[in-house]
Amino acid sequence: MISIQHLSKSYTSKEEIVVGVDDVSLEIQGGEMFGVVGYSGAGKSTLLRCMNILERPTSGKVTVDGIDLMSLSSKELREARQSIGMIFQGFHLAMSKTVVENVSFALKASGVGRIERKERAEELLNLVGLSDKANHYPAQLSGGQKQRVSIARALANNPKVLLCDEATSALDPNTTQSILQLLKKINHELGLTIVLITHEMEVVKEICHRCAVMEDGKVIEEGNTYDIFAAPKHQVTQKFIQTVLDFTIPEVLLEKCKGTIVKMKFTGESAEEAVVSDLLQEHNIRGNILHGKVDYIQEQPLGTFVMELTGDEHEVRQALQSLHTTLAEVEVLKDGRSVGSIMA
Amino acid sequence: MVDQLVQLWPELSNSFLETLIMVGIGLTVALLLGLPLGILLFVTDRELFLENKWVKGGTGVIVNLVRSIPFIILLVFLFPFTDFLLGTTTGPVAASVSLSVAAIPFYARIVESAARDIDRGVIEAAIACGASPWLIIKDMILPEIKPALISGLTITAISLIGFSAMAGTIGGGGIGDLAIRYGYYRYDNFVMFTTVILLIVMVQGIQYMGDIVAKSVKKS
Numbered sequence: 207m208i209s210i211q212h213l214s215k216s217y218t219s220k221e222e223i224v225v226g227v228d229d230v231s232l233e234i235q236g237g238e239m240f241g242v243v244g245y246s247g248a249g250k251s252t253l254l255r256c257m258n259i260l261e262r263p264t265s266g267k268v269t270v271d272g273i274d275l276m277s278l279s280s281k282e283l284r285e286a287r288q289s290i291g292m293i294f295q296g297f298h299l300a301m302s303k304t305v306v307e308n309v310s311f312a313l314k315a316s317g318v319g320r321i322e323r324k325e326r327a328e329e330l331l332n333l334v335g336l337s338d339k340a341n342h343y344p345a346q347l348s349g350g351q352k353q354r355v356s357i358a359r360a361l362a363n364n365p366k367v368l369l370c371d372e373a374t375s376a377l378d379p380n381t382t383q384s385i386l387q388l389l390k391k392i393n394h395e396l397g398l399t400i401v402l403i404t405h406e407m408e409v410v411k412e413i414c415h416r417c418a419v420m421e422d423g424k425v426i427e428e429g430n431t432y433d434i435f436a437a438p439k440h441q442v443t444q445k446f447i448q449t450v451l452d453f454t455i456p457e458v459l460l461e462k463c464k465g466t467i468v469k470m471k472f473t474g475e476s477a478e479e480a481v482v483s484d485l486l487q488e489h490n491i492r493g494n495i496l497h498g499k500v501d502y503i504q505e506q507p508l509g510t511f512v513m514e515l516t517g518d519e520h521e522v523r524q525a526l527q528s529l530h531t532t533l534a535e536v537e538v539l540k541d542g543r544s545v546g547s548i549m550a
Numbered sequence: 551m552v553d554q555l556v557q558l559w560p561e562l563s564n565s566f567l568e569t570l571i572m573v574g575i576g577l578t579v580a581l582l583l584g585l586p587l588g589i590l591l592f593v594t595d596r597e598l599f600l601e602n603k604w605v606k607g608g609t610g611v612i613v614n615l616v617r618s619i620p621f622i623i624l625l626v627f628l629f630p631f632t633d634f635l636l637g638t639t640t641g642p643v644a645a646s647v648s649l650s651v652a653a654i655p656f657y658a659r660i661v662e663s664a665a666r667d668i669d670r671g672v673i674e675a676a677i678a679c680g681a682s683p684w685l686i687i688k689d690m691i692l693p694e695i696k697p698a699l700i701s702g703l704t705i706t707a708i709s710l711i712g713f714s715a716m717a718g719t720i721g722g723g724g725i726g727d728l729a730i731r732y733g734y735y736r737y738d739n740f741v742m743f744t745t746v747i748l749l750i751v752m753v754q755g756i757q758y759m760g761d762i763v764a765k766s767v768k769k770s
Contacts, residue, residue: 287680315681
């Protein structure tokens with residue numbers, strides 16, 4: 207649906223060239239929810255704004271639904287933009303227009319007649335659950351309601367793509383959830399391709415099928431959300447994952463423990479099996495859980511546990527061996543005998 | 551005192567009418583030409599949807615040029631133009647020419663600065679909707695700045711009353727002319743106070759009305 211090839215965007219300011227996006231290539235499939243994650247200044251917002259030429263890339267190619275956006279005349283670009291909806295962190299609603307007028311504006315842009323505009327606007331407000339606020343002004347609405355209006359506006363012309371620029375960053379956790387559910391519903395019911403950029407890993411975990419991580423204008427990691435969460439490769443990605451799945455054990459506790467402390471990651475099917483209890487029985491050792499959680503990402507379980515293993519030194523060693531063969535990731539945080547040294 | 555007032559009445563009402571004509575024409579022209587000019591200044595600015603540094607630069611220079619000439623000098627400077635246009639340089643209509651020329655850039659700058667106050671994001675959202683520049687101007691920018699446009703007209707009207715007094719002294723007529731002729735040349739304090747009071751009432755009235763209208767169109 208969206209194909210980005212070798213896209214770069216740089217700005218010239220005071221004889222200095224600032225690179226916003228640096229040679230990014232991405233393929234986003236139709237009907238997919240794709241997340242772009244990164245710290246502020248990573249270039250994710252610029253990348254998103256290149257997808258409807260709100261910012262014109264310095265070089266590279268952007269194709270949306272088979273149309274090369276860079277080659278269009280300004281009139282053709284306006285038409286193409288009508289099938290690319292966009293919502294923003296700051297909602298960007300016209301304060302002098304009522305809710306229904308704000309939605310109608312997008313319809314006006316595509317030349318829809320007055321009577322049809324009214325019908326369609328009502329239909330859209332119904333979709334986002336704001337039928338009763340049609341004649342309110344944005345100033346009378348809460349943040350979540352404003353974002354719903356802007357979603358209705360973005361969907362007005364039956365777009366194929368919805369671009370979300372930090373759409374939930376200004377909202378409280380509850381409202382964020384409800385907006386995410388709405389996006390999920392839209393994606394599901396209308397088959398809309400949704401690209402969203404965010405610095406909140408929680409958002410990606412919640413709704414994105416795939417995601418890309420950006421740093422310094424480059425995509426440093428890309429893949430299925432589950433895979434990224436299960437095995438983040440890049441340091442920045444790991445940091446992001448840590449914001450959602452943090453398994454740091456306090457130093458004091460690490461020192462107190464006598465046994466071998468091991469961090470185990472269960473992915474896919476292994477998360478559903480009784481790996482741990484089998485292990486303890488088989489090797490006749492004792493296990494004490496220090497930290498642990500099973501997360502469901504895209505309806506697949508991802509479990510992380512930190513355990514202290516105590517018992518015969520030889521048995522513990524063997525248990526670790528067998529863990530290595532069954533699990534995706536096993537990390538020994540502390541060896542039972544010599545504190546501080548890490549053995550694989 | 552009543553006698554004096556009755557005696558003065560015909561001339562006073564005539565002057566009042568002349569001032570109204572001058573301010574009215576100036577204001578109308580400001581609205582008709584200053585508004586589009588202000589919008590032009592705004593939309594051709596950097597990072598806006600009709601960005602054009604030559605148009606923006608050129609228009610900006612002309613606007614500043616007119617605004618930097620003191621009005622009394624602009625009046626005299628425009629005599630040949632007024633003469634060419636109307637065949638005369640006296641009377642309120644003739645004075646309206648230079649008042650209009652002064653009012654256009656004045657109002658244009660007010661419109662421009664009002665438009666600048668719009669959240670850029672709102673305009674960006676309109677662009678992302680695929681709206682044409684004309685639709686964005688007509689249906690997004692103008693409604694958003696409507697209250698500011700009206701209070702801007704109020705400011706312009708009040709400035710025009712001040713300017714019209716100057717225009718009056720060199721043949722334009724109006725209340726200012728009356729005040730100078732009687733008050734300054736004949737030391738007739740009664741006429742002078744009357745005209746000053748009339749001007750005060752006029753300005754207060756315009757401000758009051760402008761505020762009411764601006765408030766009534768303000769939504770949200």
